[in-house]
Amino acid sequence: MVPTQVLARKWRPRSFSELTGQDHVVRALTNALEQKRLHHAYLFTGTRGIGKTTIARILAKALNCQTGITSTPCGVCSACIEIDSGRFVDLIEMDAASNTQVDKMRELLENALYAPTSARYKIYIIDEVHMLSKSAFNAMLKTLEEPPEHVKFVLATTDPQKIPVTVLSRCLQFNLKQIPLPLIAAHLKHVLEQEKISCDATSLQLLARSAQGSMRDALSILDQAIAFGEGAIDEAGVRDMLGTIDQGYLYDLVDALSRKDGARMLAVADAMETRSLSFDAALQDLATLLHRFALAQIVPSAIGEDTLERERIFALANTFTPEDIQLFYQIVIHGRSDLAQAPDEYAGFTMTLMRLLAFMPEGMPKTTGPKHDKEIKRSSPSIPTVAKISDTTEGLETIEIGEATGAKEEANTVKPASPISLFEGDWAAVVNQLKLNGMPKMLAQRCEVKSVHANEIEFCVPAEHKHLLEKRHQEKMSVALSEYLGRPVRLKFSVGIVTGMNPAELENLEKQQKQSQAIAAIETDPFVRELVENFDAKLIVSSIKPIR
Missing domain, CATH: 1.20.272.10 (Zinc Finger, Delta Prime; domain 3)
Known part of the structure; x- marks a missing residue:
């Protein structure tokens, strides 16, 4: 009985049109090939199993197809067939992980000087190129800088940070993305249909999720699932195999x-x-x-x-x-x-x-339908809220702590609005209005309101910031808060676990959101996209700053 070929090899893409999830790379390479704008060195980066070596082999076919340089190699000429079968004499593949030494690199570069045996270009594919030694990279530099006309280098790596910048600057770099779960699931479904194996939607989702963006891993796991289920795939078997949580x-x-x-x-x-x-x-x-x-x-x-x-x-x-x-x-x-x-x-x-x-907020609101009641609004669940001010029978003001509903509760004796009635549990907003700077302000920004009483507010400070709890900082914070509230208030501080929603964290979160929005705005700009897609421009994300 002839052994079956593993799915990862059987269903390996043999043309750009068969690639899944790397449209940005395919488009750039297709345009370059059609316009004959060829580079001497290409670098493909990305995590495992997302198509780096596969694209390198398709590029080798595109450059050496007997029909001419094309973005759609025929797949039937001797060059295409030999590249697919791994026996094309002018395609040299090297695994840098097992050939790290300079002697191997020098031997390879010496052979590069000779013309191809039968092909248009001699193609060198170096996988995991970041594993090369420093001396091996140095040996490569001269050839990358002034390569022979008949040589093309295709480098692949999962860790581009380890590649010297002198090498990076001489390569045309393409960053491959992890493949989205829906695309993996759709491809697995197509493979199973061709293999005439039934599979339910839940199992496909589980298999695709376990691959974590790698199509090769997805096909390998699919092979395992078929073997585990003795030729059939069902949800229970997949969960048992993967150890997935129901x-x-x-x-x-x-x-x-x-x-x-x-x-x-x-x-x-x-x-x-x-x-x-x-x-x-x-x-x-x-x-x-x-x-x-x-x-x-x-x-x-x-x-x-x-x-x-x-x-x-x-x-x-x-x-x-x-x-x-x-x-x-x-x-x-x-x-x-x-x-x-x-x-x-x-x-x-x-x-x-x-x-x-x-850390569940008190008095969770109940829903009345598919959406929350529009009247229900709450502030951050981690911050106790001043709900109302009322007079006690002794004539003293007391502050009752309640849930932030966003609506003012009725008091037995309504008083004119005072600064403390505007507190409403929004400690982050209060901090920005306090007359504080320096270390006292840092203390206030890293506090979280734990409880509020008649003349006392208790704060919790995370352990990593307990050094801010010097007496003079506490006193300045007390003076500033008393001035803001319009009456003396006593502050208590404790060190413990906070929810991460203190003013400093909220401010940092807001900055991150603005930065993300700025990056997204640049990345989606039509002019920027055209530069990236048609001219292989690279966006330096670290240089993007939001406009104030």
């Missing part, structure tokens, strides 16, 4: 969180432990689910119609505010990084669940 557990956890049902959350964790599921993978998948919730809330169109559990995603997303989702995401991400330090995975996982509950 999404039902995660939805149950989030549903219990929305109800503040700690007992139910622990019961789900116990069920996961019984099945020996990976809690590290569970936190990773939970972060992914929270990311989808954020998209569902802010950019609903990003959740495609074919997304699994789409209706449930929207239903659960609408039980939280966007601020809640951002907070939960941070807690889960940090919980995963802390997992290795926990007594055991179960303890680390359940502690993260308890942290989610501990």
